[in-house]
Amino acid sequence: MKTSPISLFAWLAVISILLSSCASKKDILYFQDIDQVLEKAEKTSYSAVIQPNDLLQIVVSSYDLKAVQPFNLPVTPSTNLGGNVNAQMQLQTYLVDGDGNIEFPVLGTLNVAGMKRQELIKDMETRISEYVVDPIINIRIMNYKVTVIGEVLRPGSYPIQDERITLPEALGMAGDMTVYGKRKEVLVIREENGVKKHGTVDLTSASFIHSPFYYLQQNDVVYVQPNKAQVQASAYNRNIPIFVSISSVLVSLIILFTR
Template sequence: MKKNLLWLLVPALLMFATTSCVTHKPVQYLEGSFDTIPLKNVQWKEPVVQPGDLISVVIYSDNASASALYNLNGSVGVANGINTGIATASNGNDTKGYLVDKDGNVTIVGVGKLLVGGKTKLQISNELMDYFKRNDLLKNPIVDVRFLNFKITVMGEVARPGSYSIPTEKVNLMEAIGLAGDFGPFARKDIVTIIREENGQRSFARLDMYDASIFASPYYQLQQNDIIIIPANKKKEAANDQMTLRYITVATSVISVTAILINLFK
C-alpha cells in the first residue's frame, strides 16, 4: 500500500512542476497592411571613418617590393590580390591596422599623417592612389581600405545580448536582432532604441518594429559602434513574481510530499 501511494505521489508532483511553465506567443513584426511602393528603395549610407576606428590600409602595385614599403610589417602587396590582411583586429584576425586618433588622423607607413576621419573607404583609397600616382611612387597602385572593428552591440530583451563583429561592414536593424537570437518573450518591440556616435555627437532614435516606416529611417541601416537597446515590458516583472510564486509552491509541495513519505515509511 505504501509503495503504491509513493508511485502515485511522485508522478503527480512532476506533472505539477512541468505544467507550471509559462507559454509565450510568437514574436510579431510589421503588423497590419502597408504600402510597399515608397519603401522599395534601400536607403544605405556608406559608413565613414570615426575617431577610435581601426582600419586596414593595404597597398598593391605591379612592383611587389615597392608596395611592401608602404604596408605594415612590409606586407607584399601586388596587383593580383595576394596577401590582403595586415593586422590584429578585435574579431580575431591576424591583421594589423591603423587606429584613428581623436583628431581623425592616421600615420600611413611611408606616406605620413593622413586625415581619414569623416571620409569613406573609397575616398581614402582614391586619395592615396592619387598620392602615389602624382609622386610617381608606384605603377598602377591599388589601395584596399577596410574596417577592422566594425561592430554593433545589442542589449536588453534578446536571446543573446552582446557585441557582434560585422565582416561585411553592412547590417540593418532586423539583421542585428537576428544575430542576437531574436526578441525575448517580454521585449518591447515598439520602442527599440538606437544610440549612435557620429562626428563627435551622440544621437538617439526610437523605432517601432510593428511599423513598416522603420525601413525609411536613417537608423534602420546601422553604422559601426551602434548600440541597440530592447527594453522589457511590464509583464516581465509580473512574470518573475509569478515564477517565484510557482517555485515556492513547488518547493512547498516537495517538502510536504517528503514529509508524508517519511511518515509512511516510519
C-alpha cells in the same frame, strides 16, 4: 451543486493568470504594414563612415610589388590569448586617433574620420599615384561591431565582417527578441564625431526601414527594453504563478476527497 468559496477562488486565480499572459498580435508581429511601405520604397545604399578609434587595415598593391613596399606596414606573427605565436601572419592596422587622423607611410598624416571607405580609397589612389603606377588600395574596418542587450536571447557584442548590417540582422544574431521585449520602442545608441545620439525604432511597423537607425554603424548599442508585463513581473517572485497553480490543484483535490 454549490461551489465552495475556496474552489471559486482557485478558478479565478487560474483565469486571471491566463488573461494576464495574453497579448495582442499588434504588439508582437514585425513589419505589419510591409506591403504599403514597400510600394513607396526607394533604392537605398549604405557605406560605413570611418570614425575615431577605428582600426583600419590598409593594403597597397600594384603590378610592381617593390614599388608599393614602402606604403605597407610589416606583417607580424599573430599571438593567441596565451601569448603563444601562431604560424598565421597578420597585417598591422592603423588606429584613427581622436582628431580623426592616421599616420601613413610616405604620405604622412591623413585625416580620415568622416570619410566613407570608397572615398578614402580614391583619395589614397590619387596620392600614391605620384609614386606608383596604377596602385590598388584595399581598406577594411577591423573593429566593426555592434552590441545588442536587453530582452534578447543572446545579448552581447557581435563583430561584423562586411561593414554593413541592419537592425533586424543584429537582432537575429542575438537570437531575436524574447516575448517580453518592447517591439515598438527598440533603443539605438550611437556616437558620431564624438557626440552621442539615440533614437527609438518601432519594429511592428515596416516604415522603420526609412529610419536612420535601420542600418547600424560601428559600435552602435541596441537595447531592447522590457515590456510592461516584464517590468511588473520583476516586482514579485516569478514562481508565484507556479505556486498558485499547484495550490489550485491541491484545493481541488481537497474538495474532491472531503465531499
